[in-house]
Amino acid sequence: MADEKPKIRIATCSLAGCFGCHTSLLDIDERLFDLMEMVEFDRTPFTDIKHCGPCDIGIVEGGVSNAENARVLKEFRENCNVLVAIGSCAITGNVPALRNNIDLWDCFQEVYLYDSGTEGKQIPNDPELPLPFDKVYPIYEVVKVDYFLHGCPPPADAIWRFLTALIQGREPEIGYESLRYD
Amino acid sequence: MTSELETAANPEKLKRIVIEPVTRVEGHGKVTLLLDEDNRVQQARFHIVEFRGFEKFIQGRPYTEVPVLVQRLCGICPVSHNLAASKAMDVIVGAAPPPAADKLRRLMHMGQMLQSHALHFFHLSSPDLLFGFDAEVGKRNIAGLAMQFPDIARQGVGLRKFGQEVIRMTSGKRVHGTGVIPGGMSKNLSREDRDWLLAEIDQVVRWSQQAVNLIKRLYGEHKDFYNNFGYYRSSFMSLVREDGAMDLYHGNLRAIDDKGQTIFDHVDYSHYGDYIHEEVKSWSYMKFPFIRSQGREEGWYRVGPLARVNNCDFIPTPLAEAERKIFKEYDGGRASHATLSFHWARMIEMLHSAEAIRELLHDDDLLSDDLVNIGERQLRGVGVIEAPRGTLIHHYRINEDEQIVRANLIVATTHNNQAMNEAIRQVSLQYLDGQQLTEGLLNYIEVAIRAFDPCLSCATHALGKMPLEVELVDAEGARVKRIIKDSDGGYRA
Ligand code: SF4
Numbered sequence: 001m002a003d004e005k006p007k008i009r010i011a012t013c014s015l016a017g018c019f020g021c022h023t024s025l026l027d028i029d030e031r032l033f034d035l036m037e038m039v040e041f042d043r044t045p046f047t048d049i050k051h052c053g054p055c056d057i058g059i060v061e062g063g064v065s066n067a068e069n070a071r072v073l074k075e076f077r078e079n080c081n082v083l084v085a086i087g088s089c090a091i092t093g094n095v096p097a098l099r100n101n102i103d104l105w106d107c108f109q110e111v112y113l114y115d116s117g118t119e120g121k122q123i124p125n126d127p128e129l130p131l132p133f134d135k136v137y138p139i140y141e142v143v144k145v146d147y148f149l150h151g152c153p154p155p156a157d158a159i160w161r162f163l164t165a166l167i168q169g170r171e172p173e174i175g176y177e178s179l180r181y182d
Numbered sequence: 183m184t185s186e187l188e189t190a191a192n193p194e195k196l197k198r199i200v201i202e203p204v205t206r207v208e209g210h211g212k213v214t215l216l217l218d219e220d221n222r223v224q225q226a227r228f229h230i231v232e233f234r235g236f237e238k239f240i241q242g243r244p245y246t247e248v249p250v251l252v253q254r255l256c257g258i259c260p261v262s263h264n265l266a267a268s269k270a271m272d273v274i275v276g277a278a279p280p281p282a283a284d285k286l287r288r289l290m291h292m293g294q295m296l297q298s299h300a301l302h303f304f305h306l307s308s309p310d311l312l313f314g315f316d317a318e319v320g321k322r323n324i325a326g327l328a329m330q331f332p333d334i335a336r337q338g339v340g341l342r343k344f345g346q347e348v349i350r351m352t353s354g355k356r357v358h359g360t361g362v363i364p365g366g367m368s369k370n371l372s373r374e375d376r377d378w379l380l381a382e383i384d385q386v387v388r389w390s391q392q393a394v395n396l397i398k399r400l401y402g403e404h405k406d407f408y409n410n411f412g413y414y415r416s417s418f419m420s421l422v423r424e425d426g427a428m429d430l431y432h433g434n435l436r437a438i439d440d441k442g443q444t445i446f447d448h449v450d451y452s453h454y455g456d457y458i459h460e461e462v463k464s465w466s467y468m469k470f471p472f473i474r475s476q477g478r479e480e481g482w483y484r485v486g487p488l489a490r491v492n493n494c495d496f497i498p499t500p501l502a503e504a505e506r507k508i509f510k511e512y513d514g515g516r517a518s519h520a521t522l523s524f525h526w527a528r529m530i531e532m533l534h535s536a537e538a539i540r541e542l543l544h545d546d547d548l549l550s551d552d553l554v555n556i557g558e559r560q561l562r563g564v565g566v567i568e569a570p571r572g573t574l575i576h577h578y579r580i581n582e583d584e585q586i587v588r589a590n591l592i593v594a595t596t597h598n599n600q601a602m603n604e605a606i607r608q609v610s611l612q613y614l615d616g617q618q619l620t621e622g623l624l625n626y627i628e629v630a631i632r633a634f635d636p637c638l639s640c641a642t643h644a645l646g647k648m649p650l651e652v653e654l655v656d657a658e659g660a661r662v663k664r665i666i667k668d669s670d671g672g673y674r675a
Contacts, residue, residue, distance in 0.1 A: 020257020095254035126465035
């Protein structure tokens with residue numbers, strides 16, 4: 001084992017997203033085993049590594065909606081050679097960003113103060129809760145992004161083709177039939 | 183009851199330990215522990231740290247859009263949100279779907295159950311159970327599983343794949359499909375797709391049986407440990423069919439207390455608000471639901487596989503029913519309360535889902551074109567479903583222009599909020615209290631959380647505004663001060 005070339009290291013994270021892009025990654029089905037032959041996973045939601053270390057590829061799902069998202073994203077950028085924004089949330093903010101044109105103070109009040117079935121009314125505000133941002137930002141507004149993989153989520157096939165190309169050092173080409181913009 | 187660990191008497195003087203992010207769960211959560219100088223646990227909290235605001239930002243949108251929009255709450259169980267919202271929209275269009283559409287939805291839902299339970303058990307939780315809670319970090323994951331137990335890993339991937347294919351064939355897409363519409367379905371199952379599923383299903387049922395056997399074996403090998411790990415008693419709530427059978431798609435609400443006594447039964451879920459209220463606590467964006475008749479302190483409960491298997495009178499498929507009986511006998515016929523028995527119950531449900539799919543596939547209604555009903559417009563609709571993680575409530579009001587004016591969502595993980603907190607407090611007292619805390623020991627807390635299969639993506643739907651703008655951090659990164667900016671521009675410390 002010792003003289004083997006170190007494997008490509010991949011980290012993934014979910015910021016303000018729904019985990020659907022990660023689900024789509026798992027939807028490569030049995031090819032997951034081939035992927036695990038080729039790469040080693042650093043921080044992902046499937047491992048217990050809590051801080052990303054130096055990696056070849058970083059994959060980010062979801063936009064930036066609070067200080068914790070921003071911290072994680074910056075850690076990824078610093079540690080990953082290539083950073084990929086996967087899915088509409090990371091690329092545009094997508095559904096979570098629908099809150100961007102709403103007066104959020106009203107919303108907070110609505111959910112925590114006025115909702116009829118609610119007791120102990122108060123707005124959660126504890127130092128353990130990360131500071132929320134007033135808008136959900138696409139990740140390119142916060143860090144430099146190398147690749148954008150579209151779709152909500154991108155289909156498993158597109159993710160597979162994209163990743164295998166990157167791992168093999170090729171420029172990814174995804175056929176039109178597996179690209180989606182919904 | 184261990185609720186005393188919720189709030190420490192003198193938090194300022196205590197050491198803070200944080201587990202962040204909680205890994206191998208869906209979504210973002212964190213745990214904080216406060217310890218005194220003897221490493222005695224004084225406070226343990228499970229925080230939901232994100233909010234998203236679905237209930238607010240869907241206001242003003244046409245109701246027809248909502249079942250597709252709310253799927254983006256969760257990419258692990260999008261079908262559950264899609265179906266719960268669609269059931270509410272069925273009420274709004276005043277039309278129960280025709281039998282063929284009902285069966286197609288049930289098929290889709292069973293596919294969802296299967297894939298979600300397989301994902302949770304094999305990809306996320308089994309490494310703890312197979313390697314030990316404090317095995318090396320590098321091993322405790324699906325890659326470690328694939329190395330050491332390739333057959334188990336392959337079955338997990340195969341089960342998940344089958345479930346996802348059922349979803350794709352009925353909804354058009356594996357994640358965030360569009361097949362369900364208010365009052366019915368937009369497509370049937372094609373003959374070719376049905377034949378493909380039929381060719382695979384016996385194998386899927388067999389693998390599901392093996393999964394039940396696996397968890398039973400693990401349980402048997404570590405009986406005392408599994409029984410006692412994070413043990414506490416609670417009430418349980420789930421939907422059951424009119425005759426008391428397990429029904430994951432539709433039914434009435436039933437709740438039993440920690441002694442097995444009925445709290446309510448045969449409750450029409452559109453009146454859920456008469457039975458359940460929610461409490462807000464300052465340290466989590468997730469509310470704390472409770473059964474009103476039991477009160478805020480005592481009224482919390484568990485939902486999900488354990489609640490459903492405990493609550494139902496029988497499971498209407500033979501193999502799963504036989505397994506339910508074995509499960510029941512294990513606790514002398516009473517409801518099981520052990521935290522880890524969630525896994526066992528979950529695998530019984532996975533088997534039930536596989537069997538239910540097999541039954542449905544033999545029904546030619548799935549190929550029918552009679553897929554939509556139309557009725558008289560209503561202004562309010564409640565849809566409830568048993569999602570993989572438990573009871574999921576969607577409640578909408580619309581106006582005469584067909585726009586959403588009000589929405590309330592109570593997701594499974596929210597119902598389990600207090601229960602998850604109780605579990606981590608119990609585990610803290612059992613294994614962490616007075617100890618030097620290692621990574622391995624801290625994983626015990628996560629094991630307890632994982633047993634619930636929490637979906638923190640779902641749980642962060644509630645909304646917020648960011649009143650909070652400024653944080654002062656010192657050179658070491660410690661937080662010095664947190665300043666809150668109100669919407670009127672004023673600041674509060
Ligand atoms: S892009 Fe779609 S699938 Fe991916 S995280 Fe966002 S909502 Fe989920």
